[in-house]
Amino acid sequence: MDEQSHISVENLNAWYGSTQALYNINLEIPPRHTTAIIGPSGCGKSTFVRCINRMHETLPNTRVAGKIQIADLDVYGKGVSPVWVRRRVGMVFQKANPFPTMSIYDNVAAGLKLNGFSNHGELDKIVERSLRQAALWDEVKDSLKKKSGASLSGGQQQRLCIARALAVEPDVLLMDEPASALDPISTAKIEDLIFDLKQQYTVVIVTHNMQQAARVAEYTAFFLMGNLVELDKTEKMFTKPSDKRTEDYITGRFG
């Protein structure tokens, strides 16, 4: 890798009960670029990104071993609180999950408000900035406090969730198949958004859609049955992958 890494993963293993989902993952993710994670269903893509912000451990009977370093933060270090990790690593989920009882404004402000931030002038600015970054501002600016987050369309809800994640100013943004439940127009909007976001953030996106990986990501990692097969520049992965299995997957021979 010709760039300094932002997220560095060493010997990462993860389990659900007695089932091992990830085997000895080692990889480096560069800063301010988009890295796509591809692979067939059940290959551990989601588990992998959920280990980065320690969401994996919120499910019952799960276990993680290994080391993840995000810049100077040792994610699984002694005394490191998962809450603290998650403030630096934002996450967007497969299905848009706005808080149903909150207005659009409160949804975006939630991460700050519920962590005790109460400077209202500042909050207004952050909400506007985040909604603009998520390309949603123009569509909702007249009903910020009137409409519930759940009243938006599916694509708008997902952009609302992106704005909500950006409002806490994370270093890293994890996206777990953020467009898989959306129509092509909404998907295009999210992809444009990801393209802009990498100016400021390190983006890791899980996707089932190889065209999407090719469109948005500079780097692509291919996972298979809990193992990392390879991670390389997206161009190279899709033209001349070093591993036979990657080639088979990309050309549609399995998966």
Added chain:
Amino acid sequence: MPDLTTHDISWSRRCKNYLALGTITAGALVVTVPLFLILGTVIYRGIGGLNLDFFTQLPKPVGETGGGVANALAGSLMILGLASLIGVPLGVGTGIFLAEYGRNRYGNVVRFTADVLNGVPSIVIGMTAYAIVVLKQGHFSLTAGSVALGIMMIPIVSRTTEEVLLLVPHPIREAALGLGIAQWRTTLSVVLPSAKGGIITGILLAFARIAGETAPLLFTSLGNDYWNFRLDQPTAALPVQIFKYATSPYDDWHSKAWTGALVLITMILLTTVAFRLVTSRGVRESG
């Protein structure tokens, strides 16, 4: 395509169908009849005694006509209010624990205990309150009655709270945790508001249930023919007053018991309907 219109179905099958349909319809009717019989009888026999005095006067001694149950109405409200202060926070707290942190052995023990408590006869709970409050204080009291009813509320409120919290979709919790919001904050500010309507319904259910309880009050708050606003003194309550009037040999008191029953049923019915309206509006807003 075979013709499946009715004239093709054999006579015996149609008969069986009507028989089955008739049986279950009759069954459903039998279930609703007692409710209307009770309501009808209570209204018929109680409505004559309804007048302003009934709500504003103290009970008159035997032999004197007139008077009311004002002290029992006030006493019931005080006992129920204090019982809710005990039962609601403990019940909701237990429910939150069971739903959010109770997926383990300790949680199972708490859940099982709550179910057993729910099945304990109310008179036994009255005896418990007698043992832990009345004996300590040295006399019957408003507090003792509230403790008994408060204990009865806990399992009802905690189980409904747990059930509605579990209905809150998991992705909502994940969204909050993923933002770096602490678990307790997530529960308090994100999960609880989503389940507010259901929790209020649970509280209401428990309230309606204890509002009519007589047995646990018999040897805790005891009853009183006069006003009492002190926590440590015997206090009149509507169900106990009804019991006293109904078991007396006087016709005047019998009719007062019917009127008391009518007032009690109406109170519970009105609270139920009022809370339903409030909570259904809440659900629509959030949906």
